[in-house]
Amino acid sequence: MNESLTRNAQRWPLGNFDFNRLAAFATLAASAMAFVVPSSAAELPSYATPEIPSYTEKQVDQPTGCEPDTPAYHAIRGCSNLLGSPDTDPATRVRIFTMRGYAWLKEEEPVAAISDFTRAIDLDAENVSAITGRARAHEVLKQYDEAIKDWTRLIDLHPDDPSPYRERGYSYHLVANYDLAIADFTRVLELDNGNVDSLIGRANAYDALDKIPLALADFDRAIMVDARYPAIFIARAEMWDRRKENQKAIDDYSHALRINSINLKVRQALQRLGVSHPYP
Numbered sequence: 001m002n003e004s005l006t007r008n009a010q011r012w013p014l015g016n017f018d019f020n021r022l023a024a025f026a027t028l029a030a031s032a033m034a035f036v037v038p039s040s041a042a043e044l045p046s047y048a049t050p051e052i053p054s055y056t057e058k059q060v061d062q063p064t065g066c067e068p069d070t071p072a073y074h075a076i077r078g079c080s081n082l083l084g085s086p087d088t089d090p091a092t093r094v095r096i097f098t099m100r101g102y103a104w105l106k107e108e109e110p111v112a113a114i115s116d117f118t119r120a121i122d123l124d125a126e127n128v129s130a131i132t133g134r135a136r137a138h139e140v141l142k143q144y145d146e147a148i149k150d151w152t153r154l155i156d157l158h159p160d161d162p163s164p165y166r167e168r169g170y171s172y173h174l175v176a177n178y179d180l181a182i183a184d185f186t187r188v189l190e191l192d193n194g195n196v197d198s199l200i201g202r203a204n205a206y207d208a209l210d211k212i213p214l215a216l217a218d219f220d221r222a223i224m225v226d227a228r229y230p231a232i233f234i235a236r237a238e239m240w241d242r243r244k245e246n247q248k249a250i251d252d253y254s255h256a257l258r259i260n261s262i263n264l265k266v267r268q269a270l271q272r273l274g275v276s277h278p279y280p
Contacts (some may be wrong), residue, residue, distance in 0.1 A: 072106035110137040162191040181205040230256040
């Protein structure tokens with residue numbers, strides 16, 4: 001897994017196990033064919049695409065059913081079998097619906113995932129894992145207004161948790177509501193002043209509003225927190241790239257590559273900008 005995808009992972013408990021929410025604004029590998037810079041700051045940078053929550057980290061040779069370490073396609077079948085039992089109590093059904101919802105997400109079936117998460121929420125209106133999963137599924141479908149509703153629901157349940165503010169900030173960015181995105185990222189920083197991903201998020205929102213000095217200030221602040229986090233330099237490079245500030249973009253892409261020399265996306269960006277041998 002890409003190193004920067006593990007930054008500030010959020011954990012949402014469900015029964016006796018966790019689902020990992022990997023933070024946004026992390027560097028994703030581009031396709032082997034091309035690297036495309038967002039045409040405007042109205043789009044989230046390419047590294048900012050949220051990843052579907054991790055349903056399982058390991059595979060088992062003989063999956064036993066509806067369990068967190070079971071491959072998703074087996075979990076769907078196992079969970080469905082358990083739900084067919086008339087003896088399943090409501091609390092267990094919440095857990096099963098939620099696990100099957102995450103399994104549907106891993107199978108790239110967000111509509112089915114939303115259905116299961118909603119069933120879990122109907123039984124337990126404060127189930128953080130189910131609400132989080134449903135928000136993710138709405139994001140996959142680009143139903144950002146619905147995702148915002150679920151992030152807001154989590155904020156209402158846990159107003160001192162920075163995570164849902166950050167996630168809602170990303171969704172606000174994607175519907176071009178940059179002022180509200182900035183407000184959410186600012187709230188995160190009030191709760192956690194070293195949250196690098198929210199500094200990057202706010203910088204990108206300022207960029208979208210053409211407030212470049214404010215964007216640069218947040219990038220600089222993020223570097224002060226963690227100068228070895230390549231996503232900072234990639235985000236700033238993409239800002240320069242969009243604005244045709246090629247040398248500044250090259251400098252930041254090159255710095256990111258020195259931190260993570262296997263980043264194919266950054267190599268492709270440098271080649272596109274005329275750096276024929278983009279090696280550290």
